[in-house]
Amino acid sequence: MYQARPLADVLKRDGNNFDLLRLMAAIAVIVGHAYALAPQPPLQDKVLSLLHFDYSGSLAVKFFFFLSGLLVTNSIITRPSLSNFVIKRIFRIFPGLLVCLLISVLIIGPIFTDLSIGSYFSEGQTWQFLFHNFFLYDIVWRLPGVFSQSKYGVNGSLWTLPYEVLCYIYLAVFFGLGLIKDKIIGTLVFVIIIGLSFAGPTYLPTFFASNPDSFMLPGCFALGGLFAVHKDTLRMQVVSLVLLWMLVYLLKGTGAYQLSFYIALFYSAIFFSTLEFVRKKLMLPFDASYGVYIYGFVVQQCLHAMFPSMGVYANQFFSIIIAFTLGTLSWFFVEKRFIDYGHQLGKADFPASWRQTFVAKGTTDLNNSLLNRIKENYFFLFILFFLVSLLTHVLVLKEIFPGYYRPFTPQHSDFYIAAAFAHSNLSFYDLLFWPRPVNLLFAKLVGYTGIKGSIASVVVITIANSVFTALLIKKLLNLRANWFLFFSFFLYCYLLYSQPYFYTFYAQDMGAQLAYFLLITGAFIFAFQYKKHFILSSVLFFIFALLAFLSKETYALAALFFAGLWFLWHYKSSVVKALTPGFIIAGSLVISYLIGVLVKSGFIDTNADASSAYHISFNPLIVFREWLSYAREGLNLIHVLIFALIAYLLWSLKSKEFKLAKFLAIGLVLGICLSWLPNALLPNHHYKGYSFNGAYMLFALLCFLPLFFKISRTGQVLMGLVIAGTLLSPVLNKKKYEDNTWVLIQEETQRNLLAGLNTTIGSLPETKTPYKVLIKGISFPFHPFAFPEALRVYSHAVYGTYDVMLDNPSMTYNTKKDLVTFIHPNDSARVQYDYEWTFGDDGSLLADKNLMATRALKNFSDSTTRFKVTAKDLTSYNPEGFYPLEGDISWTNGNASLSVNQTFSADTLLVAMNTYLPPISQNVNPEVKLISQGKEYTAYQKMRNDNLFYYLFKIPNGLKVDKVFIKSNTIDATPDQRTLSFPFISLEIKR
Known part of the structure; x- marks a missing residue:
């Protein structure tokens, strides 16, 4: 028979099995994420189907925050030392995170990136992912070219860590101000936080209030803190458990329903961990939960990238096994060692005065x-x-x-x-x-x-x-x-x-x-x-x-x-x-x-x-x-x-x-x-x-x-x-720093120039005969053209040869070195260029002209439109991958197609697609293919003018085009649950 126990006894070393609860919560996060990362309609999260206001992954995160609030508040109350508190938190979170990020950047990234290895490692975003995410500052979600077909990034689970660290900081500040030491004041502080989280989130600090998914996290953390403050009077007993769930039932449909549900759920979890069978028979010799949490998302992404047809349940099953393995290794080889170091280091409080410490x-x-x-x-x-x-x-x-x-x-x-x-x-x-x-x-x-x-x-x-x-x-x-x-x-x-x-x-x-x-x-x-x-x-x-x-x-x-x-x-x-x-x-x-x-x-x-x-x-x-x-x-x-x-x-x-x-x-x-x-x-x-x-x-x-x-x-x-x-x-x-201003100007110029080259060179289509590119505006002294082979860090650089226009009397002109030739401005008219890139004095890209496409489009200026479809007419063309009409547009899901069923007596076709690209879709880059008897025809030239996309195709004369296929990357349109890419307006084919 279950014997009632005060929470203070439960919080003792052998009084609970919180490690099991944490592991279950980490697994629940994987289960919940699978429905988004490996969707298999009409399957959806079972918890979401039951509750309608929360799903398993989000619920698990809230429990993490509750349990964290409970344990760290109890820790700082039991051992009132800020240095000890800070050291333990640092050694718990950051070592395991650093190893996870290094594995992501140095192993997973190179394996799954669409870029060449050189381009991948030369991208600033690669290193921003490592440094920003380690310091939990301005989280970077993507690695260059990695999981590019997914709208969720490499490791979405990292989003909670800055919020957790911020909760630790607030708790340390409250403790330093003496607000936690007094039970009445501590209760008041935590109740206010809970009230704001669940009833007035707009009054929370901006960092929490700016993200709808984070509103309740400080409240859940504060709930744990409230439990800890009252650990001597709060008892784990069956009567309280039953009464809490009765209260949840009675409050259903009211504004207090969700809060009552979370309180009952968290109380039930603690109650479960105190059961003798759970404490003695299910006690784990290690705590793999943190590793399972930080590796789970990226493992799921890897599995989906390798096996896109793998369903939700298979993704959940294999992800749990792999993440558990990685979490276990992380515990024994990284986390446990640093936690032990942190515990020992924390035993030495930093002395209060200079004289005491150092004399x-x-x-x-x-x-x-x-x-x-x-x-x-x-x-x-x-x-x-x-x-x-x-x-x-x-x-x-x-x-x-x-x-x-x-x-x-x-x-x-x-x-x-x-x-x-x-x-x-x-x-x-x-x-x-x-x-x-x-x-x-x-x-x-x-x-x-x-x-x-x-x-x-x-x-x-x-x-x-x-x-x-x-x-x-x-x-x-x-x-x-x-x-x-x-x-x-x-x-x-x-x-x-x-x-x-x-x-x-x-x-x-x-x-x-x-x-x-x-x-x-x-x-x-x-x-x-x-x-x-x-x-x-x-x-x-x-x-x-x-x-x-x-x-x-x-x-x-x-x-x-x-x-x-x-x-x-x-x-x-x-x-x-x-x-x-x-x-x-x-x-x-x-x-x-x-x-x-x-x-x-x-x-x-x-x-x-x-x-x-x-x-x-x-x-x-x-x-x-x-x-x-x-x-x-x-x-x-x-x-x-x-x-x-x-x-x-x-x-x-x-x-x-x-x-x-x-x-x-x-x-x-x-x-x-x-x-x-x-x-x-x-x-x-x-x-x-x-x-x-x-x-x-x-x-x-x-x-x-x-x-x-x-x-x-x-x-x-x-x-x-x-x-x-x-x-x-x-x-x-100060004056010496000012002497370096010119160098900083050159640094900014190089930064702009490399960003422009990344865009322009990266957009060069594959070709057997290199395109001729004219580069204008290089008026600054430093640039990669001085060492032409350096351009090869861009994987598409080999698809072009680059004439760099310079007016410098000491320059040796018209001598090609690798991909680059320096030419005098007067010589630029002697060559018919395919592209023309113009840079400003600050290195920024001013113009990116596709001269070849411009010439081709000029040839189509008076040509006849043979096929045209608008968003309003889509239903007549067997559309797939289009959502219902909204005004004059129809959103696509990234894999759209429509029937053409028309024969074209021409060897060149122009496909013009009109879109509406809101800011969220500005980076969407649609690719159009023509399908004829199962064979795909890819555009040999592509040009964009604001929201208009043009595609030039070389085809056999008399080709019957069955379908137009439109493939594009998707966007994160949260909270919209649909898979979205861009709004379609119209498409026409000219010959």
Whole structure:
């Protein structure tokens, strides 16, 4: 017999089986989505048929929010710690989400996209899907070309996550304000939220009120919170269960019916989970519900894309099995690990004051901190540091300079080199005999990911460089992995990414970033392994150093200097181990130099002409002048003061244990000085962006801050000045940021240009004989035509040859390179072009003229209309895929056809279709085919003029056309339940 129990007992570890409830709800979401993703009329959701106001998937989501409200409110009441609350929520949601998104972008996307792999990865939308959806900001529903026939996107289930996180934020704010601690006030807050959700949703915050599907979610969350506030008095008992359902019956037909239904349903679910059989016999050893939820939708889309004829029930069955498998794997390999980390990390509350944290307690008192427990787990630390660096990268670019986050947009023609190499006839073997071969080999490799993908690879390397630098310092100085180390690393990244010329050059200087990455990776391996595996670590260090110097020579002198410091530190203990890094760096430098001489590299030619950009000057006055210029450009006064304060703090530490830190600090300061020197030797090639070279080293002095915990109160004040100075340092970069305005203008121009090329090149029809395209308006200095092979990232680029019209006296005209020929404006009249594309001064597409179609249409201007049908006449032509007439239009469902049954005595036909395209249908692109005796005829030319579409067909003379088939992509017309594409007005055929 069931024994009544207070909810407080139910919420204890063994008092319920909520994992089973969550799993059932996640499966219900899959069941509900199947009717939309794999429709099989007249079948519809059973819950919807029963309730008429909600369906199984939506009901399950509301239960998720209720249960989440119940559990997290109980958690924050039981353990009133905001830091613990935030940490647990972050570690519960984001790790599993990130893996799901990576699988979607890197595996599912390439498999199911209609685009080429290069085009797919070069699309900005690909990376927006990853980054926007991970940060739950402005959710991106589609991946380029993936599930293009579906109107629901890749993973529709993600829509609830921003709302859930927002509920967490509101709860944390309410708790911080003390509103939850008091039962009466807490009850009032939750009741108001419930009332607004169910009775006055327009008064909710805009984020909730703007979406009809989200109105009730905060109310359901608040219901859970209300249950938690009253957990000691609310009892799970049969009488209450029966009375609640009686109340639902009595309120049917009233405005309170739905709310009463949800309360009864949620109470019943909790009651069910407390049954002894459910708690003991059905208890699951894992919680796969979150994984089932986030993978379910995308699994259903994959199944429908592979097996479009698969019905609803089969889609539900196989999707549940696959999603459950993925959810289980996600639980054991991702979610459980990070949840455990979060629980342990959450045990260490962040101390209340600076003095308590960093002076009295020092670095040894975060006793239960996860980071202290895994201080030698550098793989995990690398992930955490990488996330900190990435978030800082986003923060600085969005909030300081340039003021937005579009890091994968080209700014210069050099950004197209990687894609050009990837699509050129040069093999990897050929590039071995070029100057700086490793840089070019890497460029060719990442070029296969497209223009934006190749830039993204440099961004990743740059972030990794900051991480490896900080972790190497941590290792050498034996720093504890505590909160302040992470904060110091954040300051380091903040200073690095706000360096005045960082944004406008770091991604362009691929060779320098790659060289530093290879050097720091080799040094990292050697520092970690030389005691245990001296020979192996030395060999690996030599390989990485050689590859680095064959990428770019920027850090050669700095590396030699650090090798010298290593010798001075270690020669007393082991001369061999002390000399080894020096021999490695010197040997790899000599070999790379000899290779450069062998391939006649212009970068190391001491005999270069004095007017050459790569003329090497050894005049000490000229070199010092150039070096000083880089120092002024790369640093500001606050930077100098920051590092002077750090030096003062460091030298105030008298203990011998800090001798290595002082040695290393000297190396970091001189490291940036020596990193500027190679470019200072090239006075004809001065560029402000090179001032970023070496910033990885100098700015890493901020990672020394954890050393200063135990110093005097004066030292604490100085350390506070260092932190404040770091955060304020971008203020003095204002004029230097303004110097970069021209680069930002070029970036916007490239962005517009690539968007225009994506549209125009993407619309080129397939052909055996390439179309002749005239490109006008390229008045700006940078563009992909400078490296013509880069155009091949667009899969349809091979269907055209491109004459780029330029008026430049220094230009060599009429010399074709790959698909591109530069021509003088006077030569454009000598060729009959098929297309003409005109771009504005800002790179935007001004005109896209289909000259071939225009000529063909001109031939039809006086021709006779042989067939015409309007929306009003459709019923006479056996229409399929058309909805009933609405005024003068008839909506299509994306697969429409109508009978023609007419013979045409002509070898060319023109089909003109008039449509009405409202904003929601603006991206619909109808394709018209003629059907004759089962054979399809496809238009060889297509042209659009506003809402009019023209199609030119080559046909056998005397062809009898049986049908016209109109295929088009569908739109999301929610809440309209119909499958819609565009409104049809009329269609006519001319010969």
